[in-house]
Amino acid sequence: MTGNVGGGGRILGSLGSADGKGVVRMEDRYDTDIEDLWSAITDPQRLARWLGEIEGDLRLGGTYHARYYASGWEGDVRIDVCKPPRRLRLINVDDKLDEHVIEVTLTADGDQTILVWEARGMPLELLPAYGAGIQVHVEDLTAYIAGRERCDADARWHELEPAYKALATSVGQ
Numbered sequence: 412m413t414g415n416v417g418g419g420g421r422i423l424g425s426l427g428s429a430d431g432k433g434v435v436r437m438e439d440r441y442d443t444d445i446e447d448l449w450s451a452i453t454d455p456q457r458l459a460r461w462l463g464e465i466e467g468d469l470r471l472g473g474t475y476h477a478r479y480y481a482s483g484w485e486g487d488v489r490i491d492v493c494k495p496p497r498r499l500r501l502i503n504v505d506d507k508l509d510e511h512v513i514e515v516t517l518t519a520d521g522d523q524t525i526l527v528w529e530a531r532g533m534p535l536e537l538l539p540a541y542g543a544g545i546q547v548h549v550e551d552l553t554a555y556i557a558g559r560e561r562c563d564a565d566a567r568w569h570e571l572e573p574a575y576k577a578l579a580t581s582v583g584q
Contacts, residue, residue: 420570422546422571422574422575422578423437423438423439423546423549423550424436424437424542424545424546424575424578425578426538426539426542426575426578426579426581426582427582428535428582429531431535432531432532432533432534432535433531433532433533433534433535433537433538433541433582434529434530434531435529435530435533435538435541435542435545436527436528436529436530437526437527437528437529437545437546437549438525438526438527438528439525439526439549439553440520440523440524440525440526441523441524441525441526441552441553441556442522442523442556442557443523443524443556444519444522444524445496445497445517445518445519445524446496447524447556448496448517448524448526448556449495449496449497449517451552451555451556452499452515452517452526452552453469453493453495453499455469457555460555461551461552461554461555461561462477462479462480462481462548462551462552463477463478463479463480463481464477464478465477467487468490469490470490470493471490471492471493472489472490472491473489473490474487474488474489474490474504475487475488475490476488479548480551480561480564481544481547481548481551481561481562481564481568482544482547482548482564486503486504486505487503487504487505488501488502488503488504489501489502489504491512492514496517497516497517497518498514498515498516498517499514499515499516500512500513500514500515501513501514503532510532511530511531511532511533512530512531512532513528513529513530513531514528514529514530514531515527515528515529526549526552528545528548528549530545535579535582538575538578538579538582539572539575539576539578539579540572540575542571542572542575542578542579543567543568543571543572543574543575544568546571546575547562547564547567547568547571550562550567551564
């Protein structure tokens with residue numbers, strides 16, 4: 412389910428479940444070509460402008476340490492799939508009990524690019540928080556591509572969370 416829900420503005424995400432774990436899927440369109448958007452999501456210097464600090468081995472199979480600005484999350488991530496400029500899959504290697512996977516796919520559409528960001532493996536009871544948090548990250552990427560500053564992540568998360576709570580009621584728990 413996607414749409415404009417509540418007072419938080421445009422909702423980019425949908426929530427679901429697979430194998431008893433949560434799935435958050437975001438989709439948005441960017442006014443830039445696929446190579447530029449790929450660079451924005453894979454180049455550590457560009458990531459530092461919108462997502463967070465990234466240090467380590469940024470090759471396929473490599474592990475890096477990340478600290479995300481908006482959510483405050485910090486941990487180690489392994490690059491599981493890297494097929495420039497279309498597909499990137501990352502696995503959180505810190506949490507052995509709940510493997511959390513993020514897969515980002517890019518599709519060129521004329522002079523624009525469609526981004527799909529899917530996160531899988533989180534606890535179902537935390538889906539609304541993950542939905543709001545991931546949308547903040549995607550909106551920060553949008554702002555960066557448009558030449559704007561990141562949002563006030565805490566305020567935006569609080570605007571979005573009620574809408575994601577409403578979406579979560581339709582996900583089997």
